[in-house]
Amino acid sequence: MRFTDDLGAWVAQQRWYAGKSHAPRFRILDAQPAPGATRYLLMDDAGRLPTLYHVPLARVTQAPEPQAVVTREGDGYLVDAARHPEFATGLLAEMGVDVSRVTGSRILTGEQSNTSIVFDEDGKPTIILKLFRALHHGENPDVTVQRVLSEAGSPYVPRFLGSLDAEWPDVGRPEGTAHGTLGFAQEFLPGVRDGWAVALDAAREGRDFTGAARDLGTALAGAHAALGEALETRDAGPDEVASTATAWRRRLGIAANEVPAVADRVDAIDAVYRAALARTWPRLQRIHGDLHLGQVLAVPDGGGWRIVDFEGEPLRPMEERANPDLPPRDVAGMLRSFDYAAAVAAGPDAAAWASACQTAFVDAYAGAAASVALDPVLLRALVLDKAVYESIYEARNRPDWLPVPLAGIDAALA
Numbered sequence: 001m002r003f004t005d006d007l008g009a010w011v012a013q014q015r016w017y018a019g020k021s022h023a024p025r026f027r028i029l030d031a032q033p034a035p036g037a038t039r040y041l042l043m044d045d046a047g048r049l050p051t052l053y054h055v056p057l058a059r060v061t062q063a064p065e066p067q068a069v070v071t072r073e074g075d076g077y078l079v080d081a082a083r084h085p086e087f088a089t090g091l092l093a094e095m096g097v098d099v100s101r102v103t104g105s106r107i108l109t110g111e112q113s114n115t116s117i118v119f120d121e122d123g124k125p126t127i128i129l130k131l132f133r134a135l136h137h138g139e140n141p142d143v144t145v146q147r148v149l150s151e152a153g154s155p156y157v158p159r160f161l162g163s164l165d166a167e168w169p170d171v172g173r174p175e176g177t178a179h180g181t182l183g184f185a186q187e188f189l190p191g192v193r194d195g196w197a198v199a200l201d202a203a204r205e206g207r208d209f210t211g212a213a214r215d216l217g218t219a220l221a222g223a224h225a226a227l228g229e230a231l232e233t234r235d236a237g238p239d240e241v242a243s244t245a246t247a248w249r250r251r252l253g254i255a256a257n258e259v260p261a262v263a264d265r266v267d268a269i270d271a272v273y274r275a276a277l278a279r280t281w282p283r284l285q286r287i288h289g290d291l292h293l294g295q296v297l298a299v300p301d302g303g304g305w306r307i308v309d310f311e312g313e314p315l316r317p318m319e320e321r322a323n324p325d326l327p328p329r330d331v332a333g334m335l336r337s338f339d340y341a342a343a344v345a346a347g348p349d350a351a352a353w354a355s356a357c358q359t360a361f362v363d364a365y366a367g368a369a370a371s372v373a374l375d376p377v378l379l380r381a382l383v384l385d386k387a388v389y390e391s392i393y394e395a396r397n398r399p400d401w402l403p404v405p406l407a408g409i410d411a412a413l414a
Contacts, residue, residue, distance in 0.1 A: 006071035015134040036089020037081035056081035078291035095162030128188040136318035140181035145310035159187035191300040195293035202347030210360035217364030236281035276381030284324035290328040332382035
Protein backbone atom coordinates (compact mmCIF):
# COMPACT_ATOMS: atom_id res chain seq x y z
CA MET A 1 0.00 0.00 0.00
CA ARG A 2 2.83 2.41 0.78
CA PHE A 3 4.32 1.86 -2.69
CA THR A 4 0.97 2.66 -4.33
CA ASP A 5 0.64 5.77 -2.16
CA ASP A 6 4.16 6.95 -3.07
CA LEU A 7 3.58 6.23 -6.75
CA GLY A 8 0.25 8.06 -6.75
CA ALA A 9 1.72 11.03 -4.91
CA TRP A 10 4.48 11.33 -7.51
CA VAL A 11 2.07 11.03 -10.45
CA ALA A 12 -0.24 13.68 -8.99
CA GLN A 13 2.65 16.18 -9.05
CA GLN A 14 3.53 15.67 -12.73
CA ARG A 15 2.53 18.16 -15.39
CA TRP A 16 1.00 15.37 -17.46
CA TYR A 17 -1.39 14.34 -14.68
CA ALA A 18 -4.83 15.44 -15.89
CA GLY A 19 -6.85 15.04 -12.67
CA LYS A 20 -5.84 18.22 -10.86
CA SER A 21 -9.49 19.25 -10.43
CA HIS A 22 -10.23 16.33 -8.07
CA ALA A 23 -8.65 14.36 -5.25
CA PRO A 24 -7.13 11.29 -6.96
CA ARG A 25 -7.89 7.69 -6.06
CA PHE A 26 -5.15 5.50 -7.51
CA ARG A 27 -4.82 1.75 -7.85
CA ILE A 28 -2.27 -0.32 -9.77
CA LEU A 29 -4.13 -1.99 -12.63
CA ASP A 30 -1.17 -3.91 -14.05
CA ALA A 31 2.62 -4.21 -13.93
CA GLN A 32 4.48 -5.31 -17.04
CA PRO A 33 8.15 -5.94 -17.84
CA ALA A 34 9.94 -3.27 -19.86
CA PRO A 35 13.59 -2.79 -20.90
CA GLY A 36 15.48 -2.19 -17.67
CA ALA A 37 12.26 -1.25 -15.90
CA THR A 38 8.73 -2.20 -14.88
CA ARG A 39 5.80 -0.56 -16.58
CA TYR A 40 3.09 0.29 -14.05
CA LEU A 41 -0.41 1.08 -15.30
CA LEU A 42 -2.03 3.26 -12.67
CA MET A 43 -5.79 3.84 -12.67
CA ASP A 44 -7.29 7.02 -11.24
CA ASP A 45 -11.02 6.42 -10.98
CA ALA A 46 -11.95 9.39 -8.79
CA GLY A 47 -12.68 11.78 -11.64
CA ARG A 48 -15.64 12.07 -13.99
CA LEU A 49 -14.01 9.51 -16.28
CA PRO A 50 -11.45 6.92 -15.11
CA THR A 51 -7.99 7.62 -16.49
CA LEU A 52 -5.19 5.10 -16.96
CA TYR A 53 -1.63 6.41 -16.55
CA HIS A 54 1.52 4.89 -18.02
CA VAL A 55 4.29 5.04 -15.40
CA PRO A 56 7.45 3.01 -16.16
CA LEU A 57 9.89 2.82 -13.22
CA ALA A 58 13.55 1.78 -13.10
CA ARG A 59 15.62 0.82 -10.06
CA VAL A 60 18.91 2.64 -9.53
CA THR A 61 21.44 2.55 -6.69
CA GLN A 62 22.98 5.99 -7.04
CA ALA A 63 21.01 9.07 -6.01
CA PRO A 64 19.42 10.53 -9.16
CA GLU A 65 18.03 13.99 -9.83
CA PRO A 66 15.31 14.67 -7.22
CA GLN A 67 12.43 15.15 -9.67
CA ALA A 68 12.97 11.63 -11.03
CA VAL A 69 12.66 9.87 -7.65
CA VAL A 70 9.35 8.13 -7.07
CA THR A 71 10.25 6.27 -3.86
CA ARG A 72 13.09 4.62 -1.95
CA GLU A 73 13.51 0.85 -2.21
CA GLY A 74 16.00 -0.76 0.13
CA ASP A 75 19.40 0.72 -0.62
CA GLY A 76 18.24 2.12 -3.97
CA TYR A 77 15.63 4.25 -5.63
CA LEU A 78 12.71 3.73 -7.99
CA VAL A 79 12.85 6.48 -10.59
CA ASP A 80 10.96 7.66 -13.65
CA ALA A 81 12.29 5.26 -16.28
CA ALA A 82 11.91 7.85 -19.04
CA ARG A 83 15.07 9.40 -17.60
CA HIS A 84 16.85 6.03 -17.50
CA PRO A 85 18.98 5.41 -20.66
CA GLU A 86 18.53 1.63 -20.64
CA PHE A 87 14.75 1.95 -20.67
CA ALA A 88 14.63 4.79 -23.19
CA THR A 89 16.93 3.10 -25.71
CA GLY A 90 15.28 -0.29 -25.14
CA LEU A 91 11.87 1.21 -25.81
CA LEU A 92 13.16 2.70 -29.04
CA ALA A 93 14.50 -0.71 -30.07
CA GLU A 94 11.11 -2.31 -29.29
CA MET A 95 9.61 0.08 -31.84
CA GLY A 96 11.83 -1.43 -34.52
CA VAL A 97 14.27 1.48 -34.64
CA ASP A 98 17.96 0.75 -35.19
CA VAL A 99 19.69 1.93 -31.98
CA SER A 100 23.24 0.91 -32.91
CA ARG A 101 24.30 4.55 -33.34
CA VAL A 102 22.44 5.98 -30.33
CA THR A 103 24.90 7.75 -28.04
CA GLY A 104 22.61 9.44 -25.53
CA SER A 105 19.10 10.59 -24.62
CA ARG A 106 17.44 13.39 -22.70
CA ILE A 107 13.90 14.47 -21.78
CA LEU A 108 12.48 17.65 -23.25
CA THR A 109 11.23 20.01 -20.56
CA GLY A 110 7.99 21.92 -20.63
CA GLU A 111 5.74 19.28 -22.20
CA GLN A 112 2.24 19.28 -20.76
CA SER A 113 0.49 15.98 -21.50
CA ASN A 114 3.16 13.45 -22.53
CA THR A 115 6.90 12.90 -22.17
CA SER A 116 9.26 13.43 -25.11
CA ILE A 117 12.73 11.88 -25.20
CA VAL A 118 15.34 13.09 -27.70
CA PHE A 119 18.06 10.65 -28.82
CA ASP A 120 21.49 11.48 -30.21
CA GLU A 121 23.03 9.39 -32.94
CA ASP A 122 26.80 9.83 -33.16
CA GLY A 123 26.45 12.85 -30.91
CA LYS A 124 23.75 14.64 -32.94
CA PRO A 125 20.01 14.78 -32.06
CA THR A 126 18.11 12.83 -34.72
CA ILE A 127 15.19 10.97 -33.08
CA ILE A 128 12.37 12.02 -30.77
CA LEU A 129 10.18 9.53 -28.92
CA LYS A 130 6.81 10.59 -27.53
CA LEU A 131 5.83 8.51 -24.49
CA PHE A 132 2.08 8.67 -23.96
CA ARG A 133 1.19 9.07 -20.29
CA ALA A 134 -2.61 8.67 -20.47
CA LEU A 135 -3.49 5.41 -22.22
CA HIS A 136 -6.63 4.70 -24.25
CA HIS A 137 -7.99 1.69 -26.07
CA GLY A 138 -7.20 1.83 -29.79
CA GLU A 139 -4.34 3.29 -31.75
CA ASN A 140 -3.56 6.85 -30.77
CA PRO A 141 -4.60 9.29 -33.56
CA ASP A 142 -1.19 10.93 -33.41
CA VAL A 143 0.36 7.62 -34.48
CA THR A 144 -2.24 6.84 -37.12
CA VAL A 145 -2.01 10.20 -38.85
CA GLN A 146 1.76 10.71 -38.67
CA ARG A 147 2.41 7.17 -39.94
CA VAL A 148 -0.04 7.53 -42.84
CA LEU A 149 1.35 10.91 -43.88
CA SER A 150 4.92 9.69 -43.60
CA GLU A 151 4.19 6.55 -45.64
CA ALA A 152 2.57 8.76 -48.28
CA GLY A 153 5.80 10.73 -48.56
CA SER A 154 4.26 13.93 -47.24
CA PRO A 155 6.85 16.66 -46.72
CA TYR A 156 4.63 18.30 -44.09
CA VAL A 157 5.27 15.97 -41.14
CA PRO A 158 8.46 14.62 -39.54
CA ARG A 159 9.39 11.16 -40.78
CA PHE A 160 7.66 8.43 -38.76
CA LEU A 161 10.00 5.72 -37.40
CA GLY A 162 7.93 3.30 -35.33
CA SER A 163 5.46 2.80 -32.46
CA LEU A 164 4.77 0.39 -29.62
CA ASP A 165 1.47 -1.01 -28.34
CA ALA A 166 0.49 -2.91 -25.20
CA GLU A 167 -2.49 -4.73 -23.71
CA TRP A 168 -3.93 -4.35 -20.23
CA PRO A 169 -6.92 -5.70 -18.28
CA ASP A 170 -10.25 -3.98 -18.94
CA VAL A 171 -13.34 -5.58 -17.40
CA GLY A 172 -15.53 -3.16 -19.34
CA ARG A 173 -14.61 -4.74 -22.68
CA PRO A 174 -16.16 -8.04 -23.85
CA GLU A 175 -12.76 -9.68 -24.34
CA GLY A 176 -11.55 -8.48 -20.93
CA THR A 177 -8.54 -6.59 -22.30
CA ALA A 178 -7.80 -3.27 -23.93
CA HIS A 179 -5.11 -2.58 -26.53
CA GLY A 180 -3.51 0.79 -27.12
CA THR A 181 -0.43 2.84 -27.97
CA LEU A 182 2.40 3.41 -25.49
CA GLY A 183 4.38 5.79 -27.67
CA PHE A 184 6.01 6.42 -31.04
CA ALA A 185 9.24 7.69 -32.54
CA GLN A 186 9.85 10.10 -35.38
CA GLU A 187 12.55 12.22 -36.95
CA PHE A 188 13.90 15.00 -34.72
CA LEU A 189 14.38 18.30 -36.52
CA PRO A 190 17.12 20.36 -34.86
CA GLY A 191 16.79 24.10 -34.73
CA VAL A 192 13.04 24.23 -35.34
CA ARG A 193 10.81 26.83 -33.70
CA ASP A 194 7.13 26.46 -33.17
CA GLY A 195 4.89 28.65 -35.30
CA TRP A 196 3.56 30.53 -32.30
CA ALA A 197 7.01 31.85 -31.36
CA VAL A 198 7.85 32.72 -34.96
CA ALA A 199 4.53 34.50 -35.52
CA LEU A 200 4.81 36.43 -32.25
CA ASP A 201 8.20 37.81 -33.24
CA ALA A 202 6.84 38.94 -36.59
CA ALA A 203 3.70 40.47 -35.06
CA ARG A 204 5.64 42.37 -32.38
CA GLU A 205 7.85 43.91 -35.04
CA GLY A 206 5.00 44.50 -37.47
CA ARG A 207 6.97 42.36 -39.92
CA ASP A 208 5.26 40.86 -42.95
CA PHE A 209 4.27 37.24 -42.29
CA THR A 210 2.08 36.61 -45.30
CA GLY A 211 4.65 34.46 -47.09
CA ALA A 212 4.89 32.13 -44.10
CA ALA A 213 1.09 32.11 -43.80
CA ARG A 214 0.75 31.15 -47.46
CA ASP A 215 3.24 28.31 -47.02
CA LEU A 216 1.29 27.14 -44.00
CA GLY A 217 -1.97 27.12 -45.98
CA THR A 218 -0.31 25.05 -48.70
CA ALA A 219 1.08 22.63 -46.09
CA LEU A 220 -2.33 22.09 -44.48
CA ALA A 221 -3.97 21.53 -47.87
CA GLY A 222 -1.31 18.96 -48.73
CA ALA A 223 -1.78 17.12 -45.43
CA HIS A 224 -5.57 17.10 -45.84
CA ALA A 225 -5.26 15.74 -49.38
CA ALA A 226 -2.99 12.89 -48.29
CA LEU A 227 -5.23 12.01 -45.35
CA GLY A 228 -8.31 12.03 -47.58
CA GLU A 229 -6.66 9.54 -49.92
CA ALA A 230 -5.29 7.21 -47.24
CA LEU A 231 -7.96 7.10 -44.54
CA GLU A 232 -11.73 6.83 -44.31
CA THR A 233 -13.89 9.58 -45.75
CA ARG A 234 -17.66 9.83 -45.81
CA ASP A 235 -20.42 12.18 -46.81
CA ALA A 236 -21.75 14.54 -44.18
CA GLY A 237 -25.26 13.11 -43.90
CA PRO A 238 -28.22 14.44 -41.89
CA ASP A 239 -27.01 12.75 -38.69
CA GLU A 240 -23.56 14.33 -38.89
CA VAL A 241 -25.01 17.77 -39.65
CA ALA A 242 -27.49 17.47 -36.79
CA SER A 243 -24.74 16.36 -34.40
CA THR A 244 -22.61 19.36 -35.35
CA ALA A 245 -25.58 21.70 -34.93
CA THR A 246 -26.18 20.33 -31.45
CA ALA A 247 -22.53 20.83 -30.49
CA TRP A 248 -22.48 24.40 -31.83
CA ARG A 249 -25.63 25.37 -29.98
CA ARG A 250 -24.61 23.66 -26.77
CA ARG A 251 -21.40 25.70 -26.67
CA LEU A 252 -23.29 28.85 -27.60
CA GLY A 253 -25.76 28.28 -24.76
CA ILE A 254 -22.96 27.81 -22.24
CA ALA A 255 -21.19 30.93 -23.48
CA ALA A 256 -24.38 33.00 -23.37
CA ASN A 257 -24.93 31.97 -19.75
CA GLU A 258 -21.39 32.86 -18.70
CA VAL A 259 -20.43 35.77 -20.97
CA PRO A 260 -22.95 38.65 -21.25
CA ALA A 261 -21.36 39.96 -24.45
CA VAL A 262 -22.01 36.60 -26.14
CA ALA A 263 -25.60 36.60 -24.86
CA ASP A 264 -26.09 39.92 -26.68
CA ARG A 265 -24.99 38.28 -29.94
CA VAL A 266 -26.77 34.92 -29.72
CA ASP A 267 -29.31 35.63 -32.45
CA ALA A 268 -26.70 36.91 -34.89
CA ILE A 269 -24.42 33.94 -34.21
CA ASP A 270 -27.23 31.43 -34.58
CA ALA A 271 -28.21 33.01 -37.90
CA VAL A 272 -24.71 32.22 -39.21
CA TYR A 273 -25.05 28.67 -37.89
CA ARG A 274 -28.40 28.20 -39.65
CA ALA A 275 -26.96 29.41 -42.94
CA ALA A 276 -23.99 27.01 -42.64
CA LEU A 277 -26.19 24.05 -41.71
CA ALA A 278 -28.20 24.56 -44.90
CA ARG A 279 -25.14 24.39 -47.18
CA THR A 280 -23.71 21.39 -48.98
CA TRP A 281 -20.83 20.19 -46.82
CA PRO A 282 -17.52 18.70 -48.00
CA ARG A 283 -16.82 15.05 -47.31
CA LEU A 284 -15.74 14.29 -43.78
CA GLN A 285 -12.23 12.94 -43.31
CA ARG A 286 -9.42 12.67 -40.75
CA ILE A 287 -8.09 16.09 -39.81
CA HIS A 288 -5.67 17.52 -37.26
CA GLY A 289 -8.47 18.46 -34.89
CA ASP A 290 -6.62 20.98 -32.71
CA LEU A 291 -4.64 23.07 -35.15
CA HIS A 292 -3.02 26.33 -34.11
CA LEU A 293 0.34 28.03 -34.49
CA GLY A 294 1.79 26.03 -31.60
CA GLN A 295 1.17 22.78 -33.52
CA VAL A 296 3.42 23.63 -36.47
CA LEU A 297 7.20 23.78 -36.64
CA ALA A 298 9.26 26.14 -38.78
CA VAL A 299 12.33 24.31 -40.11
CA PRO A 300 15.37 26.62 -40.42
CA ASP A 301 17.11 27.58 -43.63
CA GLY A 302 13.95 27.56 -45.73
CA GLY A 303 12.92 24.03 -44.73
CA GLY A 304 9.24 24.92 -44.61
CA TRP A 305 6.59 23.85 -42.11
CA ARG A 306 5.98 20.54 -40.33
CA ILE A 307 2.64 19.82 -38.69
CA VAL A 308 2.74 17.86 -35.41
CA ASP A 309 0.58 16.68 -32.48
CA PHE A 310 -2.34 15.04 -34.25
CA GLU A 311 -4.03 13.82 -31.05
CA GLY A 312 -6.94 16.24 -31.52
CA GLU A 313 -8.73 18.32 -28.91
CA PRO A 314 -7.52 17.15 -25.50
CA LEU A 315 -10.98 17.40 -23.89
CA ARG A 316 -12.68 15.15 -26.46
CA PRO A 317 -12.87 11.38 -25.81
CA MET A 318 -10.15 9.55 -27.73
CA GLU A 319 -12.60 7.51 -29.82
CA GLU A 320 -14.26 10.72 -31.05
CA ARG A 321 -10.93 12.21 -32.15
CA ALA A 322 -10.50 9.44 -34.72
CA ASN A 323 -13.85 10.15 -36.40
CA PRO A 324 -13.89 11.83 -39.83
CA ASP A 325 -14.50 15.55 -39.43
CA LEU A 326 -14.79 18.77 -41.43
CA PRO A 327 -11.44 19.82 -42.97
CA PRO A 328 -12.33 23.53 -42.67
CA ARG A 329 -12.31 23.07 -38.89
CA ASP A 330 -8.50 23.05 -39.07
CA VAL A 331 -8.58 26.19 -41.20
CA ALA A 332 -10.77 27.92 -38.61
CA GLY A 333 -8.39 26.94 -35.81
CA MET A 334 -5.44 28.53 -37.58
CA LEU A 335 -7.39 31.70 -38.37
CA ARG A 336 -8.19 32.13 -34.70
CA SER A 337 -4.55 31.49 -33.83
CA PHE A 338 -3.43 34.41 -36.00
CA ASP A 339 -5.83 36.64 -34.06
CA TYR A 340 -4.36 35.46 -30.76
CA ALA A 341 -0.80 36.01 -31.95
CA ALA A 342 -1.63 39.56 -32.96
CA ALA A 343 -3.38 40.28 -29.66
CA VAL A 344 -0.58 38.85 -27.49
CA ALA A 345 2.16 40.56 -29.47
CA ALA A 346 0.36 43.91 -29.38
CA GLY A 347 2.58 45.09 -32.19
CA PRO A 348 2.00 48.00 -34.57
CA ASP A 349 -1.35 47.71 -36.36
CA ALA A 350 -1.93 44.23 -34.96
CA ALA A 351 -5.39 43.83 -36.45
CA ALA A 352 -4.13 44.53 -39.98
CA TRP A 353 -1.23 42.11 -39.45
CA ALA A 354 -3.62 39.31 -38.44
CA SER A 355 -6.01 40.07 -41.28
CA ALA A 356 -3.23 39.94 -43.87
CA CYS A 357 -2.01 36.60 -42.49
CA GLN A 358 -5.52 35.16 -42.50
CA THR A 359 -6.19 36.22 -46.08
CA ALA A 360 -2.88 34.79 -47.30
CA PHE A 361 -3.45 31.53 -45.42
CA VAL A 362 -7.00 31.01 -46.71
CA ASP A 363 -6.10 31.94 -50.28
CA ALA A 364 -3.20 29.48 -50.32
CA TYR A 365 -5.26 26.69 -48.75
CA ALA A 366 -8.16 27.22 -51.15
CA GLY A 367 -5.80 27.29 -54.12
CA ALA A 368 -4.04 24.07 -53.14
CA ALA A 369 -6.92 22.04 -51.67
CA ALA A 370 -8.29 20.46 -54.84
CA SER A 371 -10.13 17.80 -52.82
CA VAL A 372 -11.76 20.16 -50.30
CA ALA A 373 -14.22 22.90 -51.15
CA LEU A 374 -13.69 25.83 -48.77
CA ASP A 375 -17.22 27.21 -48.42
CA PRO A 376 -16.92 30.68 -46.82
CA VAL A 377 -20.33 30.34 -45.12
CA LEU A 378 -19.34 27.10 -43.40
CA LEU A 379 -15.89 28.46 -42.57
CA ARG A 380 -17.46 31.53 -40.97
CA ALA A 381 -19.61 29.33 -38.74
CA LEU A 382 -16.60 27.22 -37.72
CA VAL A 383 -14.60 30.35 -36.86
CA LEU A 384 -17.53 31.59 -34.76
CA ASP A 385 -17.84 28.26 -32.97
CA LYS A 386 -14.12 28.34 -32.15
CA ALA A 387 -14.34 31.92 -30.85
CA VAL A 388 -17.43 31.03 -28.78
CA TYR A 389 -15.49 28.16 -27.20
CA GLU A 390 -12.58 30.52 -26.53
CA SER A 391 -14.91 32.99 -24.81
CA ILE A 392 -15.95 30.27 -22.34
CA TYR A 393 -12.35 29.32 -21.68
CA GLU A 394 -11.16 32.89 -21.19
CA ALA A 395 -14.10 33.85 -18.97
CA ARG A 396 -13.30 30.90 -16.70
CA ASN A 397 -9.52 31.05 -16.73
CA ARG A 398 -8.15 34.36 -18.06
CA PRO A 399 -10.82 37.08 -17.90
CA ASP A 400 -8.33 39.72 -19.04
CA TRP A 401 -8.08 37.84 -22.36
CA LEU A 402 -11.82 37.78 -22.99
CA PRO A 403 -11.67 40.72 -25.44
CA VAL A 404 -9.66 38.53 -27.87
CA PRO A 405 -12.41 35.99 -28.68
CA LEU A 406 -15.10 38.66 -28.43
CA ALA A 407 -13.31 40.70 -31.10
CA GLY A 408 -13.11 37.50 -33.18
CA ILE A 409 -16.86 36.99 -32.84
CA ASP A 410 -17.57 40.56 -33.92
CA ALA A 411 -15.19 40.27 -36.87
CA ALA A 412 -16.88 37.06 -38.05
CA LEU A 413 -20.34 38.59 -37.66
CA ALA A 414 -19.25 41.65 -39.62
